[in-house]
Amino acid sequence: MVVKNQIKLIKSLHQKKYRNLHGLFFVEGIKTVRELLDSGLEVYGIYTTDNSVLDVGQDFQVLISESELKKMSSLKNPNTLLGVFYKPKTQEVDFTDWILALDHVSDPGNLGTIIRLCDWFGIRHLVCSPDTVDCYNPKVLQATMGSIARVHVVYTNLLKFLRKSKKQIFCTSMDGQSAYGTNLRESGILVMGNETHGISPEVEAVCHKKIGIPQFGNPTAESLNVATATAIFLNEIRRG
Structure with missing residues (x-):
C-alpha cells in the first residue's frame, strides 16, 4: 500500500500543477540523483530496483520492482533509480555577475x-x-x-x-x-x-x-x- 501511494504521488509530479501543489519534483538516473544528493537539496525519497547503487540510508531509500519503477518513470526505459526532492526555496538574484x-x-x-x-x-x-x-x-x-x-x-x-x-x-x-x-x-x-x-x-x-x-x-x-x-x-x- 505504501509503494502504491508513492506511485500515485510520483505520477502526479509529471504535471506542473501537482509539482507546485506538493512542492516536489523527481529526477531519474544514478548520476543525476547523486548530483542532487551532493548539492544538499532536501530529499523526499529515493526509489531503486537495486539497493547497492546508492547509500543514502534506509530512511529515504525504498526498494521497488522494475514494474513499479516503470509506473513512476517518465522514461521509456527507466534506469534503476528515481529520486524525489523538495523544491528549493527562492533566493535573491545576485547582480554582481552576469x-x-x-x-x-x-x-x-x-x-x-x-x-x-x-x-x-x-x-x-x-x-x-x-x-x-x-x-x-x-x-x-x-x-x-x-x-x-x-x-x-x-x-x-x-x-x-x-x-x-x-x-x-x-x-x-x-x-x-x-x-x-x-x-x-x-x-x-x-x-x-x-x-x-x-x-x-x-x-x-x-x-x-x-x-x-x-x-x-x-x-x-x-x-x-x-x-x-x-x-x-x-x-x-x-x-x-
Missing part, C-alpha cells in the same frame, strides 16, 4: 541545455518569464544532467524585473550589433527570446542594446537554435 534572462522559451530540451550552459559558464542566476517552460519538467531535468543543482532558476514578471534592474540589458536579435565587437562588461543581463517569435516587443523596448551573431557566407539557415545561440553569447561574455 544574469541570463529567458523570455518565453518553450521547449524543455532547450531550457535543460541552457541550464547546463549556465553551469558550464558559471552563470549562477537564470531569470525566466512565467510562460517559460517549468525547470522541473522531467524532460528539462533530463537535459540538465544534474546542473539544475547548481543554477538558481527564478520565475518572475520579466518586464518588471528588467525595469527595476540597474544593470545594462542586452537583447539578442537577428539584426543586432555583432556580439564579437561589443564591449561586454563584467556584469549585465543577457536576454534570450522564444524559439519562434524571439524577444517580445515589450521586453525589447527596455533593453539598452541589441546584439546578434553574424552569419558567414551566403545566407541559408533562417536562425540559430536558442540553446546554440546561448552557448555562443555566453562564450563571448566570459571571453570578454
